[in-house]
Amino acid sequence: MGNFCATRTGIIIVGGSIGIMATLLQYLGNPPNMGICVACFERDIAGALGLHRAAIVQYIRPEIIGFVLGAFIISLFVGEHRPRGGSSPLIRFFLGTFAMIGALVFLGCPWRTLLRIAGGDLNAIVGLAGLAMGIFGGVLFLKNGYSLGRSQPQKPWSGYVFPAFMLGLFLLLLFSVSFSEGGPIFFSASGPGSMHAPLWISIAAGLIVGVIAQRSRFCTMGAFRDVMLIRDFHLISGVAALLIAAFAMNLLLGQFKLGFEGQPIAHTDHVWNFLGMSLAGLAFALAGGCPGRQLFLSGEGDLDAGFFALGMIFGAAFSHNFAMASSPKGVAAFGPAGVVAGLIFCIVIGFTMRERAKS
Amino acid sequence: MTAKKIDARGLSCPQPVVLTSQAIREGAGDLEVIVDNEVSKENLLRLAKKYNMRADVKEENQDIVIRIAK
Numbered sequence: 001m002g003n004f005c006a007t008r009t010g011i012i013i014v015g016g017s018i019g020i021m022a023t024l025l026q027y028l029g030n031p032p033n034m035g036i037c038v039a040c041f042e043r044d045i046a047g048a049l050g051l052h053r054a055a056i057v058q059y060i061r062p063e064i065i066g067f068v069l070g071a072f073i074i075s076l077f078v079g080e081h082r083p084r085g086g087s088s089p090l091i092r093f094f095l096g097t098f099a100m101i102g103a104l105v106f107l108g109c110p111w112r113t114l115l116r117i118a119g120g121d122l123n124a125i126v127g128l129a130g131l132a133m134g135i136f137g138g139v140l141f142l143k144n145g146y147s148l149g150r151s152q153p154q155k156p157w158s159g160y161v162f163p164a165f166m167l168g169l170f171l172l173l174l175f176s177v178s179f180s181e182g183g184p185i186f187f188s189a190s191g192p193g194s195m196h197a198p199l200w201i202s203i204a205a206g207l208i209v210g211v212i213a214q215r216s217r218f219c220t221m222g223a224f225r226d227v228m229l230i231r232d233f234h235l236i237s238g239v240a241a242l243l244i245a246a247f248a249m250n251l252l253l254g255q256f257k258l259g260f261e262g263q264p265i266a267h268t269d270h271v272w273n274f275l276g277m278s279l280a281g282l283a284f285a286l287a288g289g290c291p292g293r294q295l296f297l298s299g300e301g302d303l304d305a306g307f308f309a310l311g312m313i314f315g316a317a318f319s320h321n322f323a324m325a326s327s328p329k330g331v332a333a334f335g336p337a338g339v340v341a342g343l344i345f346c347i348v349i350g351f352t353m354r355e356r357a358k359s
Numbered sequence: 360m361t362a363k364k365i366d367a368r369g370l371s372c373p374q375p376v377v378l379t380s381q382a383i384r385e386g387a388g389d390l391e392v393i394v395d396n397e398v399s400k401e402n403l404l405r406l407a408k409k410y411n412m413r414a415d416v417k418e419e420n421q422d423i424v425i426r427i428a429k
Contacts, residue, residue, distance in 0.1 A: 006401050080397055087371065142377055150369030153395075153421070217398055222372065229373060230380055234405060288371045304371075355374075 005215035008237060014216040015238030019245030021205045022115055025063070027253050028197035032264035033119040035246075036063055036209070037112035038291035039103035039280075040265075042309070043316035043325075044193050045169065050184040051313070052320035056191025060173040062199055065166045066206015067292065071214035071299025072163040073207075080214075083159030085303030088148035091349060092287050092304050096311025097318065098342030099283035099291070104316065104325040105276030105335040106130070107266055109291045110220035110284070113277065114239065116266065118246035120258035126270045130277030135224045137278070138285020141350035142229060146286070148353055151304060159301035162309075173199070192265055214300060219293035221284040265328060272331045272339065279342045286349055362391040367399060368422065375399045376406055379427070383410055390427040400425060 004010045022035030034040055040057075047058030075081040103109050106127045108116060113131060116124035138146075172185055179185070188194040196202065212218070216238065223235035250256040260268050267273070284290050287308050289297060294312075297305035319325040324338040363382055367375035375394050382390055394400055400416065400423050407414035407427045415426045 003397075003401070082396060084369070087369070142373065147370070147374055151371065152369060217372075217401070225373065230376060230406065230409075232405065232409065288373070302371075 003215060005212060006217060008234060011216050011218065011234060011238035012241040014212045014218050015241030016245040017212060018111075018209055018218070019114075019118065019242040020249055021209065022111070023118070023246050023249035023253060023255065025197045025202065025205055026255060028201055029195055030197050030202075031192040031195045032255070033116045033121055034108070034112055034192065034265060035115055037109050037115070038064065038067075038295065039100055039109035039312065039316070040107070040112060040192070042100070042291070042312050043104065043319070046313045046316040047193060047320070048185050048187065050186055051317035054320040054325070055186070056188050057193040057320070058186040058188045059193045059196055060169050060185065061196070062170065062173065062203035063206035063209070064295065065170045065173075066203045066208075067210040067213070067295040068163055068166040068299040070207040070210020071296040072210075074211040074214050075300035078215075081159055081301050083154040083156060083301040083303065084151040085154050085158065087151040087304045088353070089304050089307040091148060091353070093307045093311035093314070094345065095283045095287040095349070096294070096308040097315035098345055099280045099287070100312040100315030101319050101324055101338040101342050102276045102279030102283065103291075104319040105331060105339055106273050106280070107326050109280070111242075111290075111292055114220070114243045115246055116263070118243055119250050119263075120256045121263040121266055122258070122260045123263060123266050123268055123270070123273055126273045127277040130274035131281040132224050133274070134278035134281025134283075135221055135285045136228055137282045137350070139225055139228045141286065142225075145354045146350055147355035148286075148288075148304075149355070151302075154301075154303060158303060162298045162303070162306040170203070210296060210299060213292065214296045217293075219290050221281065221290035222293065224281075225285055267326055267328055267330045269326075269331045272326070272336060275339050275343075276326075276335070279339050279346065282346045282350075283342065286346055362389040362426065362428075363387040365390065365392045368393055368395040370399075372398055372402065376402050379403060380406060383412075383427075388429045392425045392427065394423050394425065395421055396423075399423075403427070
């Protein structure tokens with residue numbers, strides 16, 4: 001039994017498809033250079049639920065729901081749905097929290113970093129360099145025996161909880177439930193949160209990405225990690241395909257604009273763009289997956305990845321409530337402090353979580 | 360020659376690959392790696408190919424045993 005998606009050709013097609021779908025989602029209404037951004041979209045979900053009250057970034061993003069449910073359905077179908085957990089869930093939760101704080105200082109997850117570059121935003125090259133730096137730090141820890149410990153098989157039904165949570169979010173979105181006068185669910189009237197492709201297109205795209213990413217094991221963090229750690233260029237060829245496809249589509253759709261200044265939902269503070277993504281990259285590497293990959297893993301029954309994803313939503317709320325999330329005007333008052341705290345947390349985790357000493 | 364055994368069950372990506380490649384670099388020519396998921400299996404098969412080693416896969420209950428040899 002072959003798994004076509006996991007071949008070299010397969011991963012290139014998957015990466016290219018994600019690039020094409022993301023840029024089309026932008027064309028159809030998603031925010032600029034944000035066709036798909038796992039960090040931004042989880043942040044929007046946190047806002048829609050009222051966990052933070054930044055009025056311009058509140059929407060239940062169907063793409064996120066689709067990622068989890070797509071991976072859930074296909075993993076059941078191919079017999080890869082395997083509930084497992086118990087590998088340092090609380091640490092993973094906080095890795096997710098700090099990863100989000102870092103990503104929101106830069107304004108994007110690794111996917112959006114690529115989409116921003118593909119749209120001509122040169123600030124994102126600085127972010128990408130920071131991401132690579134952070135992942136490199138994670139690789140050094142891995143080489144020295146870093147491990148969050150083994151997971152254990154869990155009861156079958158525990159694997160349905162996270163997908164059920166996503167289904168619940170989808171129902172809230174579908175019926176736009178209002179729980180009180182002027183209360184949740186919140187939907188942005190202006191700003192990035194108000195910009196979205198039609199619901200059914202978004203959920204369909206999310207489901208397709210969930211399916212092909214589960215099959216191909218697409219992971220942006222893993223791509224850089226594998227090159228640095230074992231000189232394996234498999235995943236990075238998918239990442240390159242995403243970048244090239246998105247770039248070509250942006251040219252075609254007139255969405256390309258080269259430069260540092262005036263880029264959509266971005267700022268030009270190079271130091272904190274770099275360090276924010278360094279923190280994110282390090283946290284992803286320590287947790288074993290980029291934000292997208294954590295969602296696909298959650299769908300196929302990885303409860304620890306579910307903790308990471310919940311940690312990201314929690315971190316998004318923290319970022320906005322405590323003035324750590326950047327805006328196009330620049331870095332927020334407490335963003336740098338959040339990044340420094342996160343780096344300290346990750347470095348302590350990297351040094352202290354070891355399976356064995358290096359021989 | 361007895362194979363060096365690596366139990367990588369429950370370990371998440373990339374640790375099974377890290378343990379295996381470390382063992383190969385330390386000179387183990389004959390390895391038996393036990394994993395419990397398809398992703399680790401695919402990664403180990405790719406690793407074996409990179410080192411030009413043979414790899415045989417055997418499924419035992421929930422476990423996947425991969426035998427890697429020169």
